[in-house]
Amino acid sequence: DHGYGPDIDHVLLSEEQIRDKIAELAAQVTADYAGKEVLLVGVLKGAVLFMSDFARALQIPTQMEFMAVSSYGSATSSSGVVRILKDLDRDITGKHVLVLEDIIDSGLTLSWLLKNLGGRSPASLEVCALLRKPDAVKVEVPVKYIGFDIPNEFVIGYGLDYAERYRDLPYIGTLKPEVYQ
Numbered sequence: 519d520h521g522y523g524p525d526i527d528h529v530l531l532s533e534e535q536i537r538d539k540i541a542e543l544a545a546q547v548t549a550d551y552a553g554k555e556v557l558l559v560g561v562l563k564g565a566v567l568f569m570s571d572f573a574r575a576l577q578i579p580t581q582m583e584f585m586a587v588s589s590y591g592s593a594t595s596s597s598g599v600v601r602i603l604k605d606l607d608r609d610i611t612g613k614h615v616l617v618l619e620d621i622i623d624s625g626l627t628l629s630w631l632l633k634n635l636g637g638r639s640p641a642s643l644e645v646c647a648l649l650r651k652p653d654a655v656k657v658e659v660p661v662k663y664i665g666f667d668i669p670n671e672f673v674i675g676y677g678l679d680y681a682e683r684y685r686d687l688p689y690i691g692t693l694k695p696e697v698y699q
C-alpha cells in the first residue's frame with residue numbers, strides 16, 4: 519500500500535469491488551454504444567486510474583481526451599465557477615462523448631462541465647462516474663452510469679487525493695482524523 523497503511527482509517531471499497539463494478543459498468547456501456555466509436559473525456563487528475571481501467575474493460579473502440587478544471591479563486595469547488603486549466607485537444611462536434619469522473623461530490627464541477635461540453639455539438643453526451651455522494655442530488659446533474667453511492671465522508675485512493683497524496687492507492691478508503699491535523 520505504498521507505505522500509506524498507518525494513515526488509513528478503513529477501506530471503503532476494495533480493489534476487487536472496484537474491479538467488479540468497472541466490469542459491470544463497461545458491459546453496460548459496451549452494449550449501449552454497440553457499433554459506435556466513443557470519445558472518453560477524463561477529468562484530470564482524479565479520473566485517471568478509473569479511465570485507464572474502464573477503457574481496458576470496454577469491448578468497443580474508444581478514443582481518449584482529457585480536461586483539467588479548477589474552481590475559480592477559492593480552495594473548494596463549491597463556488598460552482600470553474601476555470602479550464604487544460605482544454606480538449608480536439609473538436610467534439612458529432613462525437614459520442616462519455617465524460618469519466620472519479621467522484622461527484624457537490625456536482626458543481628460536472629454540472630458546469632456538461633453545459634460547457636454540451637455547447638460544442640457532440641452527437642451525444644453522457645457521464646460515467648465511479649462514485650457519487652449524497653450532496654450531489656442537490657444539483658441537477660444527469661448521470662447515466664454510476665458505480666457506487668457512498669456516504670458523506672472524505673475518501674481517498676484510486677485517483678482521489680488529499681493534498682495531492684494517496685491517488686496511487688489501489689483501493690478507496692478514509693483517512694484517520696490525525697492525518698488532517
Ligand code: PRP
Pocket residue numbers: 561562563564565587588589595596619620621622623624625626627628678679
Ligand atoms: C474532485 C473530484 C471531482 C470533483 C468533484 O476534483 O475529482 O472532479 O472534485 O467535486 P464537486 O462535485 O463538488 O464539484 P478536484 O477538483 O479535487 O481535482 P483533482 O481531480 O485534480 O483532484
Ligand code: MN
Pocket residue numbers: 561562563564565
Ligand atoms: Mn477531479
Ligand code: MG
Pocket residue numbers: 564678679
Ligand atoms: Mg482533488
